[in-house]
Amino acid sequence: MAMLTVENLEASYGAVRALHGISIEVAEGELVALLGVNGVGKSTTLKSIMGVLRPVKGTITFEGQEITNRSPEKIVKRGISLVPEGREIFGTLTVEENLRLGAYVGFKRDRYKADLEEMFELFPILKDRFHQAGGLLSGGEQQMLAIARALMGHPKLIMLDEPSLGLSPAMTDQIFRLIVTLKERGSTILLVEQNAERALEIVDRAYLLANGQIEHAGTAEEIKRKVDVASVYFGDQTDADSCEVSL
């Protein structure tokens, strides 16, 4: 049985309907991608799962229990963590404080130190910047902090919203390698990406979103085969490199 099941999810911002019935599934230990161009509703899907946005229709089930319409803090407690688009680091707080808040849910004093050491191993830069304000970190460093902050809460499912957005190619490589590492460590991951080519190299399955609907779904291989048909999604303009330039 799937860990996360989203059924016929509809969401809107005021009168503007953003999602028109989306169904996705993520099984335990899977790395699944949600792909699509700007504005198709990827972030909206994650925000709805997280309870930040109230769905208009549809159900969201996590570990066999319905979590539709729960508050974000309750959903985090159940074991889902979102690394938001744009990283959303607490800029006035130090790296240490950012990580401490990440550990807020289910905090256990005895494992906290060990968790920090683990994060330092995954992201050595965080050790150097431990006492610095989060807002002073570079974009890539902030992304690592955002991921580390989410991991500190021991989520069962971690959702990453465009972790490579605005990063240099080298930093993008590093983030993608990290995602693979996380999967190998047993994390269940739902990855939102515009950089479909890169994402399809590492994921098990993928959903292709267009206009608030799932257009294609399948294993990475199956989607790649469809890519040539629907090459419109994978033009160079969604490349990380061009992202850099446009900043």
Place this chain on the structure above:
Amino acid sequence: MIDLEFVINTLSLGSLYALLALGLVLVYGILKLVNFAYGEYIMIAGYAIYLSATLLHAPWYLTLLIAVLAAVLVSYLTELIAFRPVRSQSPNALIVTSFAVSVFLQNVVLIMVSPRARPVQLPFFFSRTIEIAGATVPLRNLLVIAVTAVLLVALSLLMKKTVVGMAMRAAADKFTTTRLMGVPANLVISTAFVISGLLAGVASIFWVSRSASVDPLTGAAPLLIAFIAVVTGGMHSTLGAVVGGFVYGLVFNLLSVTLPASMISYRDAFMFALVVVFLLFRPAGIIKRGYTEERVG
């Protein structure tokens, strides 16, 4: 002109204004709401002193304790009953609600007590004066400095060393993201209102001691001072509020000693003009954010 007496008076006025400003900015930081009912928490605390002294014949320390508790309770309850239900609506709904709460509380005391001013009995030692190096200073002025210092240290420890404090600073920066850490929104907001009420209650003791009376509109002036201090100091940090409070006290006292006697009554007008000119040149206030938000995507 600028002697020890001036320094102490400025520090005490600045302390009082810093307390006022801090209580207002704590809630603003998190809800982005200028709470117009904030002045009423101060007014209620004044009435709590009056009522506990006249009805309960409570000793002075109890009246002060009851005053602070009353402000905390009213602040907490207004959040629970009035602000919480409209929080998810538009920001305008919150502002309108805060006006409504303000008017409601004024009318409660107006109907239940009296529209006219009531005398407030303050501790006998408040009006004592003491001599320091030739300067004659009311004890009250030294007390407000000491109490403010203690509160500032305590508050800064709370914000820096406790998880709730961290969560409050985080929420002031990014509210939704703070909830994504699993921090309950209600916890953060309630805590902000409780501390805001506490500061209003303590400030009220010193505020009403100046006129030794309280009436339903007592809250208007401290609210205005707090608001100006916060805007001048910078709305994005508690430090800004404290600095704004002290600067306000300093400028006010400077005007008091430099303006000719015939113009003293226009002191507030000068004050506002200075603030407006200052904000033209530095709209973000004295203390700006320590970093700039990077725009992504």
